[in-house]
Amino acid sequence: MTMNTNRHWKRLGVSETKTESLRETYGEELRNMGRTHSNLVVLDADLSSSTKTATFGKEFPDRFFNMGISEQSMVETAAGLALSGKKVFASTFAVFLTRTYEQLRQSICYNNLDVNFVVTHAGITVGEDGATHQIVEDIGIMSGLPNMKVAVPVDSVETKSIIRYLVDQGRGPYYVRLTREKFPVLNDPSYEFRPGKATIMKDGEDITIMGIGVMVSFALQAAEALKSKGIDARVVNMSSIKPIDRKAVIDAARDTGKIVTVEEHSIYNGLGSRVAEIASEEYPVPVRRMGMRDTFGKSGKSWELFDYFHMGVNDMVKFAEACFREEPRNENLS
Amino acid sequence: MEQYNAVDLKNVARNIRRKIIEMVYEAKSGHPGGSLSIADILAVLYFKEMNIDPLEPDDPDRDRFIMSKGHASPGLYATLALRGYFPESLLSGFRKLNSKLEGHVHRGVPGVEASTGSLGQGLGIGVGIALAAKLDHRNYRTYVVIGDGELEEGSVWESLMAGSKYHLNNLIAILDRNGVQLDGYTRDIMPLGNIGRMVESFGWEVLEIDGHDFDQIISALEEAKKATDRPVFILANTVKGKGVSYMENNPKYHGSPPANDDEYKQALEEIGGE
Numbered sequence: 001m002t003m004n005t006n007r008h009w010k011r012l013g014v015s016e017t018k019t020e021s022l023r024e025t026y027g028e029e030l031r032n033m034g035r036t037h038s039n040l041v042v043l044d045a046d047l048s049s050s051t052k053t054a055t056f057g058k059e060f061p062d063r064f065f066n067m068g069i070s071e072q073s074m075v076e077t078a079a080g081l082a083l084s085g086k087k088v089f090a091s092t093f094a095v096f097l098t099r100t101y102e103q104l105r106q107s108i109c110y111n112n113l114d115v116n117f118v119v120t121h122a123g124i125t126v127g128e129d130g131a132t133h134q135i136v137e138d139i140g141i142m143s144g145l146p147n148m149k150v151a152v153p154v155d156s157v158e159t160k161s162i163i164r165y166l167v168d169q170g171r172g173p174y175y176v177r178l179t180r181e182k183f184p185v186l187n188d189p190s191y192e193f194r195p196g197k198a199t200i201m202k203d204g205e206d207i208t209i210m211g212i213g214v215m216v217s218f219a220l221q222a223a224e225a226l227k228s229k230g231i232d233a234r235v236v237n238m239s240s241i242k243p244i245d246r247k248a249v250i251d252a253a254r255d256t257g258k259i260v261t262v263e264e265h266s267i268y269n270g271l272g273s274r275v276a277e278i279a280s281e282e283y284p285v286p287v288r289r290m291g292m293r294d295t296f297g298k299s300g301k302s303w304e305l306f307d308y309f310h311m312g313v314n315d316m317v318k319f320a321e322a323c324f325r326e327e328p329r330n331e332n333l334s
Numbered sequence: 335m336e337q338y339n340a341v342d343l344k345n346v347a348r349n350i351r352r353k354i355i356e357m358v359y360e361a362k363s364g365h366p367g368g369s370l371s372i373a374d375i376l377a378v379l380y381f382k383e384m385n386i387d388p389l390e391p392d393d394p395d396r397d398r399f400i401m402s403k404g405h406a407s408p409g410l411y412a413t414l415a416l417r418g419y420f421p422e423s424l425l426s427g428f429r430k431l432n433s434k435l436e437g438h439v440h441r442g443v444p445g446v447e448a449s450t451g452s453l454g455q456g457l458g459i460g461v462g463i464a465l466a467a468k469l470d471h472r473n474y475r476t477y478v479v480i481g482d483g484e485l486e487e488g489s490v491w492e493s494l495m496a497g498s499k500y501h502l503n504n505l506i507a508i509l510d511r512n513g514v515q516l517d518g519y520t521r522d523i524m525p526l527g528n529i530g531r532m533v534e535s536f537g538w539e540v541l542e543i544d545g546h547d548f549d550q551i552i553s554a555l556e557e558a559k560k561a562t563d564r565p566v567f568i569l570a571n572t573v574k575g576k577g578v579s580y581m582e583n584n585p586k587y588h589g590s591p592p593a594n595d596d597e598y599k600q601a602l603e604e605i606g607g608e
Contacts (some may be wrong), residue, residue: 012529012551019400040471062469063469065465065500067496068492068495068496068499070489070492070495070496072454072455072456072458072488072492073461073489073493073495073496075453075458076456076457076458076459076489076493077458077459077461077462078460078462079448079455079458079459080448080458080460080461080462080463080464080466081462081463082462083447083448083462083463083466084463084466084467084470086461086466086469102452102455103455104490105452106449106450106451106452106455107448107455107458109460110447110449111441111448145456152527152575153401161483178505185518201542226535243457284589300371
C-alpha cells in the first residue's frame with residue numbers, strides 16, 4: 001500500500017513524501033472494524049474490487065451484499081437494513097451514487113438513517129476514464145441534502161480515522177469522498193478526525209489557503225514557494241465540509257485578511273462556495289476560488305489534468321500571489 | 335392476537351374507507367382513489383394477518399409493513415388509527431401544518447415503518463428489512479404494497495432481482511393492480527404487459543387474486559407464509575376508487591378529494607356504515 005515518492009506527484013511539485021491509497025485503507029479499516037462490530041454490514045454495486053469493499057466481503061460474506069449494477073436498489077436496501085438497526089456502509093464510484101439522488105433524499109435522508117456512503121473515484125484524479133467518470137459536482141449535490149454530512153479526507157490517515165469515527169461514534173447519513181489515486185500522507189498516525197473541525201496544516205499570517213483532498217498537499221507546496229516571495233501563507237485542511245468549521249473561516253479572514261480556496265471539484269457548489277458564504281456573512285474579506293469552472297473533466301493522466309485545468313502547484317502559487325497583491329480580477333486567471 | 339372474521343373485516347374496511355373520504359375532504363387535498371383500492375387489503379393485513387401490537391410498536395419481532403405508494407397515506411393513516419396506533423381524532427390534521435400526518439406516508443406517525451412518497455423505493459427498503467431479519471435469525475415478515483403505475487419505475491425491477499437473489503421468502507409484495515395512474519389508464523400511459531409472467535420470470539412466486547375478496551386475500555397471505563425459497567408477489571386486481579361510484583376507475587380521483595358537499599355526502603352514503 002505504501003509507496004515511496006511517486007514521480008507523478010513529484011512532477012506536480014509535491015516532493016519527498018510517501019503516498020497511500022485512500023480506498024485500500026478504507027477496505028482494510030472496514031474489515032478491521034467488522035471483526036469487532038458484528039452489526040456492521042456493507043453493500044456495493046459491482047465495484048467492490050475497485051472501491052475495496054471486497055476486502056470486507058471476503059472475510060464477512062454473510063454481511064456483504066453485492067447488489068449488482070443497481071445503485072437505486074443498493075441505496076433502498078441500505079435504508080431497510082438501517083431501519084432494522086444495522087450500521088450500514090455502502091460504496092460505489094462517486095459518479096454513480098448521484099444517480100440515486102432521490103433515493104438518498106427520501107429513503108436515506110428524510111428517514112435520517114445511519115447509512116454511510118463511502119464513494120471512490122471522485123474528481124479528476126480518475127484520470128484516463130475521462131469526463132463521464134470524473135464527477136466534480138458531488139459535494140454540492142450531497143451538501144444540499146438535509147441531514148447528510150460530508151467529509152473529504154486529505155490522506156489515508158484521515159480516511160482511517162473517519163471510518164473508525166463513523167463506526168464507533170458517528171451516525172449517518174454521511175458522504176465520504178475518496179479517490180482512485182494514491183495521495184501523499186500528510187497527517188501523523190495520531191491524527192483524529194472530528195466533524196466540523198478544520199486543521200491548520202501550516203500557520204501563516206498573510207493569506208489563507210483552505211483546501212480539500214489532494215489540493216491540500218499542493219497548497220503546502222505552494223506555501224513553500226510563496227515564502228520565497230515573501231508571502232506567509234496559512235494552509236487549512238477543510239475535510240469536514242458539512243458540518244463546516246465556521247470558526248476556521250472567520251479566523252482566517254480576521255488573521256490573514258484574504259482567503260483562497262482550492263478543491264478538486266466545481267467552485268460553484270463546493271468548498272469555495274461554502275467558505276465564501278461564511279466569509280461574506282461573518283467577516284467579509286476577498287475570497288478567491290480555485291477549482292473546476294462549470295466544465296466537465298477530460299481523459300488524461302491525473303497529473304496532466306491538474307496542469308490542463310490550471311489547478312497545479314504553480315497555478316496555485318500564481319493564484320494566491322495575485323489574490324495577496326490584489327491584482328485586478330480576471331474571471332479565470334488562466 | 336385478536337381474530338376477525340370476514341364480516342368484521344368488511345366493517346373494518348368500510349370504516350377505513352369512511353375515514354379516507356373524511357380526511358381528504360377535510361384537507362381539501364389528497365389521494366382517495368389509490369387509498370380506497372387497497373382498503374380491503376389493509377384491513378386484512380392489520381386486523382388479521384400481521385403479527386403486530388400497537389402497544390409494542392418497536393417489538394423487534396413485529397411484522398413490518400411498507401407503503402411504497404406513499405400517496406396512499408389516507409388509507410394507511412386511517413388503518414393505523416382504527417387499529418389503535420394513535421387516536422382517530424388526529425386524522426383531521428391530515429396534510430395540515432402542526433400535524434404529524436404529512437401529505438405522504440411519514441415515519442413520524444406511530445406505526446409507520448418508513449417514509450415514502452417518491453415511487454419505486456419501498457420494495458428495496460423491504461429487501462433490506464427482510465435481509466436484516468435473515469441476518470438476525472428473526473421470523474418476522476415484511477409486507478410491501480406497491481402500485482401498478484409504480485412498476486414503471488425501473489428501481490422496482492432492481493429490487494425484484496435482489497429479492498430473488500437473496501431468497502427472501504420472508505418478503506411479500508402486494509401489487510395494487512387498479513389500472514389507473516395520475517394521467518390516465520396504465521394501458522395508455524405505459525402498458526405493463528403480463529405482469530404476473532414478468533415477475534415470475536424474475537424468480538418470484540406469483541399469486542393472482544381479486545383484491546376486494548376477503549377470502550382470496552386471506553388465502554393468498556396464508557399461502558405466502560409457506561414460501562420456502564422465493565419471495566412472494568401477490569397480484570391483487572383492484573378497482574381504483576372502490577366503493578364510491580363516481581371515483582371508481584376515474585383518473586380524476588387519483589389525487590382529488592370530493593369536489594363539493596354533495597359529492598362528499600354521496601361518497602359516505604355509498605360506503606355506508608356509521
